[in-house]
Amino acid sequence: MNVTSRIKKNYHFIKFRKLVIVSVLIGLLSAFLGIILKNITEYYEEIFFHKTIINPIFLVFFPVFGLSIIYFLREYVFKKKENKGIKEVFESTNSISNNLPSYKIPSHFINGFLTVVFGGSTGIEVSTVVASATIGSVAQRKQNVFRRYKTELICAGVAAGITALFSSPIAGILFSLEVISKKVTRAFLLTNLIAVSIAFGLLTLLDEKPLFTVQIATWHIKAIPYFILLGVLAALNSIYLTRCVLFFKEQFSKIKTTYFKIIIGSVILSISLFVFPQLYGDGYHAIKSIFINPNELLFSFALVLTFVGILILKPIVTSVTLASGGDGGVFAPSLFTGAFLGLLVAVLLNKYLDAAVIPINFMILGMAAVLSASIHAPFTALFLVCGLTNDYNLFLPILGVCLLSKYTAKMIYPFTVYSYSPSFIK
Known part of the structure; x- marks a missing residue:
């Protein structure tokens, strides 16, 4: 040498x-x-x-x-x-x-x-x-x-x-x-x-524990059509979240006085939190509460209206939080809305189609699917949600709904909050 x-x-x-x-x-x-x-x-x-x-x-x-x-x-x-x-x-x-x-x-x-x-x-x-x-x-x-x-x-x-x-x-x-x-x-x-x-x-x-503790027994092939439905709904939900963030940021940018932004944002946030306390902060406390025996949740119109209200308001209050000066993004909101969307879909399927689906499975699939569609990263969403729950029993259905939700969302609206730029649409 x-x-x-x-x-x-x-x-x-x-x-x-x-x-x-x-x-x-x-x-x-x-x-x-x-x-x-x-x-x-x-x-x-x-x-x-x-x-x-x-x-x-x-x-x-x-x-x-x-x-x-x-x-x-x-x-x-x-x-x-x-x-x-x-x-x-x-x-x-x-x-x-x-x-x-x-x-x-x-x-x-x-x-x-x-x-x-x-x-x-x-x-x-x-x-x-x-x-x-x-x-x-x-x-x-x-x-x-x-x-x-x-x-x-x-x-x-x-x-x-x-x-x-x-x-x-x-x-x-x-x-x-x-x-x-x-x-x-x-x-x-x-x-x-x-x-x-x-x-x-x-x-x-440091013996850090997973964020959510869940028990997943199994999943059934007969539920695949319902998984597909959830994947499409998750894509639509993620588009709604993305468009809300972009819309409110644009509208708030027109307000020149910063403290007016803070006051308007705080009023919207306070009223929303008063109506739905589940929207407070990252919402993980609300997810943990519905993870407690979700399979035994009984159908009621009040429950459905609450979940629908949460799904409509969460993207709005998230957007207002960010537009009025808060620091954060769409990770936690995607997981939050995905969990409530999954549980709502499972409750409705069991009530009106007698589908006998497992609500906790739909919650986890919903979390992964909405996150995947929101950030266009299906494999990240797959392993992230499996890591959150420390359970890989739903690996294959999560993979499927993540890919479906991402490409459905991308086909309808090709941008995420990360990739969007006004110059793209000029």
Whole structure:
């Protein structure tokens, strides 16, 4: 081996070693961020939500207080910059010079937390994604050897953050691939596999439990036509959610005075929460409540009207939350509406067609199907929902409805809230 070959070999070894080390650090920091944000949000959301049950007057004060604090933080602490959600990550990965500034870590962490605990009808998932992507972006800028691996290191942070939230390393990698990178390289595999392994190891070490505890016995082939129906309805629901978000953001952008946006958004949010408390925050508390013996749920017109009202209002209050300054995205709203949609469809099928379908199965399928159609990422939705419930008995039907809902939604309306741009329709 000549001197040139030896130098080249040593360089590649050093570069490989540095990539491994930085991937470990990104995975560890992103997982810590995701776990801490998830746990403190869940803890304080439960406390504040309980306060609103005891005294509903808090439903008037919480939304306006939370959105006001976020506004003042943006105005006086975070350089007067608005958070654009996952589009910020796209802008960074698609540009050599456009980087995610380090203040995005505390900005999304704090604003995502404040939005949800004070009743904003969204989740912390997008806040975690952007904050963890920023960890990868900051790491990438530390040494010249990492410059060419910008997308891979950002994706490593995102994958670790998603793993921390949903206890599914496969979902973390697939989200990075399907939504952000859209291509696989050896560096992508190396960095992302290491990052999610570290994140999942931390979850195991801290004994983090799945978000939902469910018991799934089986599923029947005779239910496949009903699964198809659910997949189509989930696609339509996701389009409604996407169009609501885009519509309200456009309308609120016409309001030049920021505090008018906050007041209007808070009024809409407060009234909606007063009518349907299930819409408070990320809504996971409501999903957990309907996961308790859903198979024994009895049909009533009041129940149906409640579920229909929730399905109509949830996309609206989510959109208003985001348009009036809240920090979040469509992850939690998609899972929420999917669970209620699935349960509603199962109840109606059993009542009017004597279908004998299993409601809990339809809830899980609905969650995956709406998420798949909302973000156009069926495999992410598949493994994410399986990770949420820590159960893979419905793997095949979930895969089927995720693919069906995604391509049905894409055929009707080709955009997601991530991919839409006004320039596309000019």
